[in-house]
Amino acid sequence: MAEEILAPLAGKVVSVNIAVGDAVEEDDEALVIEAMKMETPIYIPCNGTVKEVRVKQGAEVEEDDVLAVIE
């Protein structure tokens, strides 16, 4: 079963800490989005493997964009 990680707000991706194929655990930090001068970390929602990473460092994202998919 796949779970999508969505951007909670619009902003710039300042770090991507996962890559396709990585084994990840719930609560690991997946990405960080910067908006309004603050960095918002996005955490892995469940244990699994990274199936897709759809953004790169420096990308501008909109609210609800899919950032990554965990399987």
Next chain:
Amino acid sequence: MRPYFEKMADFGRELKKGALKRTEENLAQLKAVEAEVAQAVENVKNAGFPTEKINARGQMTVWQRLDYLVEPGTWCPLHTLFNPLDNEEGTTNVVDGLGKISGKWAVIVGFDNKVMAGAWLAGQSENILRITDLAKRLNLPLVWLVNCSGAKLPEQEKFYANRRGAGTPFFRHAELEQMGIPVLAGIYGTNPAGGGYQGVSPTILFAHKNCNIAVGGAGIVSGMAPKGGFDTEMAETLIEKAKHFKAKPPGSVKIHYDQTGFFRYVYEEEQGVLDGLKEFMADMPAYHPKFFRVAEPKAPRFPVEDLYRLLPLDPKKVYDFEEVLARLVDGSEHLEFRPDYGPEVYTGLCKIDGFLLGCIGNRQGYLGKGYPEYADYPGIGGKLYRQGLIKMNEFVTLCGRDRIPIVWLQDTSGIDVGDVAEKAELLGLGQSLIYSIQQTDVPMMLIVLRKGSAAAHYVMGGPTANRHNAFSLGTAASEIYVMHGETAAVATYARRLVKEKEAGRPLASVIEKMNQLAQDYYDKSRPLFCAKTGMLDEIVPISDLRGYLVAFAGAVYQNPRSICPQHHMLLPRIIKG
């Protein structure tokens, strides 16, 4: 009201493995800053003569006196690094804090007899003003360890006169006494002139056998009449006179115990003076804690050391405020006020050592879709918006009505700005909060967890904006400034950049100035700078924060000036609905 308070709602959760892993560096960084602060504190303790030299004279140092006087585990030092005029001695020359003596909380202050025999130095009266204000705000006895050789004469212009000058403690003592707050003084050593008034102005004087207090000391008596200059003959005369007065300084126990009776008690041993203070403190009127406790004291359910992982040193990183609070309050329990309104601010009732306190703090991070409701941009915690300001106004007003003391936990970058924010009345609501706080007349304390910035630092219980702030603490992550340094550089130089560009001149020198200003803001907002200048009353190791909360709660409930019976409180009922 037992069902409201005995067991409140649990909050907080254990840190997970992922969080433990990714916060190792933050923990190390915070500990490194704390080590720097600890070194600065150690330097203050080692200022002046070594302890051995003072002990060889048959005297205890002020630190040894405090150790003997204060109950172990209760000492909460304040103003340790306060040195606003950068004295070469590295101190204002008084040591102070909150502590328990014979089971009662007191504000305690003593002259550092290792440094110029406890002389008045620049900045000292500002330090003492904070202490007399603290005794006034908390309605606590003030206990002095007087040992004051008078003024550091070559620098008298820095502190002798003026509205907040070195003589003001004498009328402030009178003011405390007129409010019914006793000032006890243990007196040691030679205390001429300012030292004499420092000795005589308290309520009850406990003298060591070798002490003296006097209008003027031996040095003044021998050089009394100015003659337009000095020559060798006069110097020889002075030597003879000084020798005589050195042997017999005025105002000894023989005068002020035997003749005037100013000294209520005289003690053979230094420790006897402290025993006398302890005996009087044991008899000091104070409510038993059970009178005001709403529940049995409990430790938080999570380790305080977690705070080093939960509170990011990096000001751009967000965190969960409730997780921080859950590591500080009894049982990690609370009654949250209006959880569905003003999401950028936490307001709730918590217990510290079994006493009820109102807690207010800034939530961090994205505040969710559609907030603030008046704007088309996203709300980010740390900023204050309309609902948060209204919620704080309501909460402090109700705390005032229920006589519940308040703890503010700040990490704020400011109040939302722009015409949209003005239309939403944020300017007026900020000032309303200042008004609301002022009318509560309940004691408050502030912890600047990380950022204290712009008007939000004022309106969220900051010491600049109300009379009820008893003291303000900082952590290794604290930074205080009117705005971020880079924002200030933009505000200062943006137009200049435009002019230079239009004139076809190179921008390098302006850019350099912008970087310098940003760096200057950084340097002048760090914890050590905040402590030195008095923006904060003490930088406290994060693991010690709960100890200060316990001291504050015990102190404010020891002798409150007004009381709301627990079963007459409205706030818990409003929360319950």
